[in-house]
Amino acid sequence: MADRPRVRFAPSPTGELHVGNARTALFNWLFARHHGGRLVLRIEDTDESRSSVSYQVSLVDDLKWLGLDWDEGPEKDGTYGPYKQSERLDLYTEHLKKLMDADLVYPCYCTEEELEEERQSLILSKRMPRYMGKCRNLSVSERDALAAKGRKPSWRFKVPQTTVEFNDLVRGSIRFEGESIGDFIIVRSNGMPAYNFAVVIDDHLMAITHVIRGEDHLSNTALQIMLYRAFGFEPPVFAHHCLILGKDHAKLSKRHGSVSVGEFRMKGYLPAALVNYLALLGSSFAEAREVMSPAEMIEAFSLDRASKSGAVFDEEKLRWLNAIYIRNLTVDDLSNRLRPFLRRAGYQPEKLDPSWMKQVIETVRDELTALADIGEHIAIFFDGRYQMTSEAAQILDSAGAKKVVLAFGEYLESAVGSPVEIYTAAIKHAREKSGLKGRDLFMPVRAALTGKVQGPELERVFAVIGKESAARRLKQAYP
RNA sequence: GGUCCCAUCGUCUAGUGGUUAGGACGCUGGCCUCUCACGCCGGAAACCGGGGUUCAAGUCCCCGUGGGACUACCA
Numbered sequence: 127m128a129d130r131p132r133v134r135f136a137p138s139p140t141g142e143l144h145v146g147n148a149r150t151a152l153f154n155w156l157f158a159r160h161h162g163g164r165l166v167l168r169i170e171d172t173d174e175s176r177s178s179v180s181y182q183v184s185l186v187d188d189l190k191w192l193g194l195d196w197d198e199g200p201e202k203d204g205t206y207g208p209y210k211q212s213e214r215l216d217l218y219t220e221h222l223k224k225l226m227d228a229d230l231v232y233p234c235y236c237t238e239e240e241l242e243e244e245r246q247s248l249i250l251s252k253r254m255p256r257y258m259g260k261c262r263n264l265s266v267s268e269r270d271a272l273a274a275k276g277r278k279p280s281w282r283f284k285v286p287q288t289t290v291e292f293n294d295l296v297r298g299s300i301r302f303e304g305e306s307i308g309d310f311i312i313v314r315s316n317g318m319p320a321y322n323f324a325v326v327i328d329d330h331l332m333a334i335t336h337v338i339r340g341e342d343h344l345s346n347t348a349l350q351i352m353l354y355r356a357f358g359f360e361p362p363v364f365a366h367h368c369l370i371l372g373k374d375h376a377k378l379s380k381r382h383g384s385v386s387v388g389e390f391r392m393k394g395y396l397p398a399a400l401v402n403y404l405a406l407l408g409s410s411f412a413e414a415r416e417v418m419s420p421a422e423m424i425e426a427f428s429l430d431r432a433s434k435s436g437a438v439f440d441e442e443k444l445r446w447l448n449a450i451y452i453r454n455l456t457v458d459d460l461s462n463r464l465r466p467f468l469r470r471a472g473y474q475p476e477k478l479d480p481s482w483m484k485q486v487i488e489t490v491r492d493e494l495t496a497l498a499d500i501g502e503h504i505a506i507f508f509d510g511r512y513q514m515t516s517e518a519a520q521i522l523d524s525a526g527a528k529k530v531v532l533a534f535g536e537y538l539e540s541a542v543g544s545p546v547e548i549y550t551a552a553i554k555h556a557r558e559k560s561g562l563k564g565r566d567l568f569m570p571v572r573a574a575l576t577g578k579v580q581g582p583e584l585e586r587v588f589a590v591i592g593k594e595s596a597a598r599r600l601k602q603a604y605p
Numbered sequence: 606g607g608u609c610c611c612a613u614c615g616u617c618u619a620g621u622g623g624u625u626a627g628g629a630c631g632c633u634g635g636c637c638u639c640u641c642a643c644g645c646c647g648g649a650a651a652c653c654g655g656g657g658u659u660c661a662a663g664u665c666c667c668c669g670u671g672g673g674a675c676u677a678c679c680a
Contacts, residue, residue, distance in 0.1 A: 136680085137680085138679075138680050140679075140680075170680060172679090172680085173679055173680070175679095176679070176680090234678090236678095238677090238678070241677085241678085242677095245677090248606095249606080253606075253607080255606090255607085255676070256607085256676075280678050294610095297610070297611090300609070300610080301609090302608070302609070303608075305608095306607060306608050306609095306676090307608085307676095308676095310677095311677085311678050313678085314678040315678060316678075318678085320677090320678065320679090320680090321679070321680050322680095324680095325680090340674090341609095341610065341611090341673085341674060341675095342673095342674055342675070342680095343674090343675090343680090344609060344610065344674070344675075345608065345609055345610090345674075345675045345676075346675080346680090347609095348608090348609085366610085368610095368611080368673095369673075369674070371673080373616090375672065375673070376672095376673075377673080377674075403617095406617065406618080406629085407617065408617080408618090409617095409618090410617090410618055410619070415628095415629095416617095416628085416629055416630085433611095433617090433618075434610075434611055434612090435610090435611050435612060435672090435673085436611075436672085436673060436674090437616090437617065437618090438615095438616055438617075439616095439617095440616050440617065440630065440631085442616085442630060442631055443616075443617065443629080443630040443631080444630095445630090446629090446630055446631085447630090449642095449643090453643080490642095491643095492641095492642055492643045492644095493641070493642045493643080494642090495642095563639095564638095564639065565639050565640080566639085567639070568639030568640080569639055569640070570639095571639085572639065572640070578640090578641090579639095579640060579641085580639095580640045580641035580642080581640070581641065581642090582640095582641080582642080583638090583639090583640095584639065584640090
């Protein structure tokens with residue numbers, strides 16, 4: 127293996143960053159960092175109609191959010207730029223000329239309608255739908271005639287009838303027979319390079335040593351290797367990792383639910399948790415540990431531990447990891463990250479007392495599995511927000527419960543001391559007054575105080591709510 | 606249909622010829638506890654099928670079967 131590998135992540139800015147692509151980026155990142163190589167970020171925006179700069183911005187933003195930094199690419203100058211395909215057009219033209227001179231390509235004047243027609247008739251006759259090479263042997267006068275009609279040609283590569291074989295780093299030896307491949311377009315009639323053409327030129331010019339990408343590119347590899355051969359370029363090493371699947375075992379897509387990094391971000395997943403989860407999907411590390419820091423992942427990463435079969439995305443497991451990461455955050459960090467989610471839940475974090483808020487967060491953090499869940503957990507701390515559930519009302523609906531709550535409230539009126547002291551004494555008072563203990567003692571207090579039958583330790587809840595608010599709530603429970 | 610890839614608990618995976626087939630999520634029983642969560646202890650749960658090779662096959666080979674990807678002037 128080259129001692130300083132150069133790898134690349136080459137997304138097209140035609141949508142939000144998909145978790146599958148994020149995982150490809152992660153694998154490339156881990157590979158580069160593990161081997162002390164370089165990661166190139168290249169924007170593949172040759173589809174003018176689908177690409178947009180706003181997607182490019184969000185893509186770059188999501189990668190940064192995930193903590194996956196690159197060494198060359200947008201915002202990072204390098205000697206192999208530009209790193210955006212739309213800025214490399216002259217390079218493609220130049221390379222097309224080389225193939226023209228070598229007579230390895232030809233112009234194709236077929237319209238999309240004609241091609242579609244051919245495809246349909248091939249399907250009807252149960253044959254493989256592929257381009258049959260109609261324009262391959264057009265004479266000069268025929269070409270001129272077509273051009274005179276105003277037709278702009280696309281350029282097709284003359285696919286050689288050879289076998290293509292290569293060694294995939296995760297899958298081993300793979301071979302394709304040339305006959306099944308039709309002459310494919312390398313430059314479109316609008317002058318833009320097609321994917322297989324642009325990648326080969328860019329990967330070569332950018333001195334990419336390892337192409338690590340999803341299994342969905344496996345069959346493209348054959349076409350690309352043909353182009354490498356046509357140019358006389360040395361192909362890079364290929365590694366095709368498995369795809370992320372949905373519950374139905376089909377490639378993960380929008381219809382399966384959340385698929386973009388942005389969506390998971392909105393739901394309140396921590397970037398570290400998402401990265402950790404993605405690393406676990408379809409790959410394993412030497413030490414069978416599930417929770418790993420980026421440094422540990424870099425250390426243990428190896429492509430030959432990448433699995434070959436697809437991996438079903440399991441949000442439950444992501445949630446579990448996320449909860450662990452949330453618990454490991456400092457309270458200040460958690461508070462900062464929670465702010466936008468609080469706002470979205472209708473709170474005004476900037477108007478709340480920071481130390482009080484810190485106490486609230488400390489109290490509920492153990493039950494938090496995603497940041498966006500914060501709203502439902504902290505309602506009990508706000509007088510105007512907590513609501514009596516039917517289970518709680520049921521608890522309150524007994525003579526014993528009333529006795530407990532009244533006694534607890536009675537003590538509060540003249541109580542002095544710290545909240546914990548007051549709480550402890552009030553409970554003691556209620557116990558003595560009612561003769562009840564355990565569940566019968568605590569549940570009524572909890573129900574009256576929070577309106578719910580479950581939640582954090584009562585003592586902590588009381589400390590956060592405070593004596594006055596507690597007294598008000600008790601009165602409200604038994605007006 | 607064609608080409609290519611893949612196949613261990615429901616899910617993510619360990620396993621590289623000899624294991625009681627291990628771990629994690631989820632599920633579940635218990636402990637902790639006023640409750641939930643956290644935490645701790647336990648449980649159920651898998652080698653797609655058939656042929657070989659071998660003293661021995663989850664592991665190697667072949668054939669089925671099943672699943673997936675690709676099959677665009679998208680990447």
